[in-house]
Amino acid sequence: MSDLHELLLLGVVLTNFWVLGTTRLSSAIRATAIQGALLAALPVALHPGWSLHIIGLAVGTLLVKAILLPTFLSWAIREAAVRREIEPLIGFSGSLLLGTIVVALSFGIAQRIPLPESESALLIPVALATVMIGLIVLTTRNKALTQVVGYLILENGIYVFGLSQAERVPFLVELGVLLDIFVGIFIMGIVVFHINRAFDSMDSTRLTELKD
Amino acid sequence: MTPWPVVTLVMVLAVAPALPGIATRTRAFLTGRRGMPVLQLYRDLAKLLRKNVVYSETTTTVFRIGPIITLATAVVAATLLPLDGHAALLSFSGDLVAFAGLLGLGRFALVLAGLDTGSSFEGMGASREVTVSAFAEPVLFLCFTVLVLATGELSLAGMLGERLAAVWVLTLPSLALTAVALFMLALAETSRVPVDDPGTHLELTMIHEVIVLDHSGPELAMILFASALKLALFGALVVSLLMPRALLAPPLAALILLGGLVAMAVGVGIVEASMARLRMNRLPQFLVAAGALAVVGVILLLR
Numbered sequence: 232m233s234d235l236h237e238l239l240l241l242g243v244v245l246t247n248f249w250v251l252g253t254t255r256l257s258s259a260i261r262a263t264a265i266q267g268a269l270l271a272a273l274p275v276a277l278h279p280g281w282s283l284h285i286i287g288l289a290v291g292t293l294l295v296k297a298i299l300l301p302t303f304l305s306w307a308i309r310e311a312a313v314r315r316e317i318e319p320l321i322g323f324s325g326s327l328l329l330g331t332i333v334v335a336l337s338f339g340i341a342q343r344i345p346l347p348e349s350e351s352a353l354l355i356p357v358a359l360a361t362v363m364i365g366l367i368v369l370t371t372r373n374k375a376l377t378q379v380v381g382y383l384i385l386e387n388g389i390y391v392f393g394l395s396q397a398e399r400v401p402f403l404v405e406l407g408v409l410l411d412i413f414v415g416i417f418i419m420g421i422v423v424f425h426i427n428r429a430f431d432s433m434d435s436t437r438l439t440e441l442k443d
Numbered sequence: 444m445t446p447w448p449v450v451t452l453v454m455v456l457a458v459a460p461a462l463p464g465i466a467t468r469t470r471a472f473l474t475g476r477r478g479m480p481v482l483q484l485y486r487d488l489a490k491l492l493r494k495n496v497v498y499s500e501t502t503t504t505v506f507r508i509g510p511i512i513t514l515a516t517a518v519v520a521a522t523l524l525p526l527d528g529h530a531a532l533l534s535f536s537g538d539l540v541a542f543a544g545l546l547g548l549g550r551f552a553l554v555l556a557g558l559d560t561g562s563s564f565e566g567m568g569a570s571r572e573v574t575v576s577a578f579a580e581p582v583l584f585l586c587f588t589v590l591v592l593a594t595g596e597l598s599l600a601g602m603l604g605e606r607l608a609a610v611w612v613l614t615l616p617s618l619a620l621t622a623v624a625l626f627m628l629a630l631a632e633t634s635r636v637p638v639d640d641p642g643t644h645l646e647l648t649m650i651h652e653v654i655v656l657d658h659s660g661p662e663l664a665m666i667l668f669a670s671a672l673k674l675a676l677f678g679a680l681v682v683s684l685l686m687p688r689a690l691l692a693p694p695l696a697a698l699i700l701l702g703g704l705v706a707m708a709v710g711v712g713i714v715e716a717s718m719a720r721l722r723m724n725r726l727p728q729f730l731v732a733a734g735a736l737a738v739v740g741v742i743l744l745l746r
Contacts, residue, residue: 241620335742
């Protein structure tokens, strides 16, 4: 059987493309929620033994990445009344194409990185691709909330990378990281909310204009 | 040679007109309406076959042979697929190019027939149809690339046959991606919802329905049947990818194909009920997304 974790990782790549291709913020947030759920299932699929470490990681990830953050982000778009990304720096077709190039690149790079043998051959390339796609979303979209989604995806990539070493990284460190992200997203959400208040829009390009 | 390729081909030809009916019925059911009978297209075809053909004065032979070529190419393309899971009626190395080319030729003939009427409305539809196919065809070839890489075979019968059953388990992620890409492609090629709306007649939004406006009688019947057959062909491709049937007995394989086609039609109906038609300028994005899926499939195999 081509294992469950390979399918999960494939799902992670697909949700990345979903975020790249969608114009609606709510749809992008749903994609990250699904990605969070997939990431939560990943440690369980990778290490079938039911150790406390793994279960804690899965439950914590599920809570933070699949439930708390998406709920919070949906609250933010409701409050700020933004629905869609209008004109990203790189068009949607363009960013999808860029996404495929990035995926190809990361598969190429992953073979050359000398890393200790991990559980799944897909783990490293998918992690690299997710980080880079997160970077694309973060840098090419104008709406502050989409940039937050990009940050979240970038972080998810780092999480997948960490999973390849899950046996060696202490549990507490990972929980700390999760908490960090949560606080980070929370602050970003509030900043976004204030940008929206001050400028009547969430367009971050407005922040470059000088005002008295 | 077993009779099964012929039997399954006849079965697919017979079942094809029911598929759009199932899709439309599913869509109607999910949106809280009753919808037309599943077998409506059979009645429409029977009605159209009894009628006369009316030709516009401005049309030439191009207009008359358009529907014939469309139907013929679709049927020949059907003979290239191993519908019973084992062998196709026609098979040679590289016939996947012939498959794509036949579908392209059918589309080309239909577009020419539309242009031949001289109506600006149909010219617009023709331009849109060609735009869609320009994006759809590379995606089809990308999907075939995945299959060729996975099986090492260059004919449709070979790569959807026993080799696929052998490598299926190993390459499932790529094949699943390809199946999704093919499903999206099927929506575009058969002008179903996110790409085109078969329910809107005489509106500026439609693509495929526009170029067939001037056709009537048996010729319209040919076009409708060819369109339904195309949906069945893509359905057969998707089913063959997800369920390699080479190791099963032919009758069972035929039954699975039948069930798969119905499931495909229901899937199309679900998509139609849950999505709105995409704006024209968003269409390339839809097909680029399908292409991206296929490219990831290729990358997974090259690794």
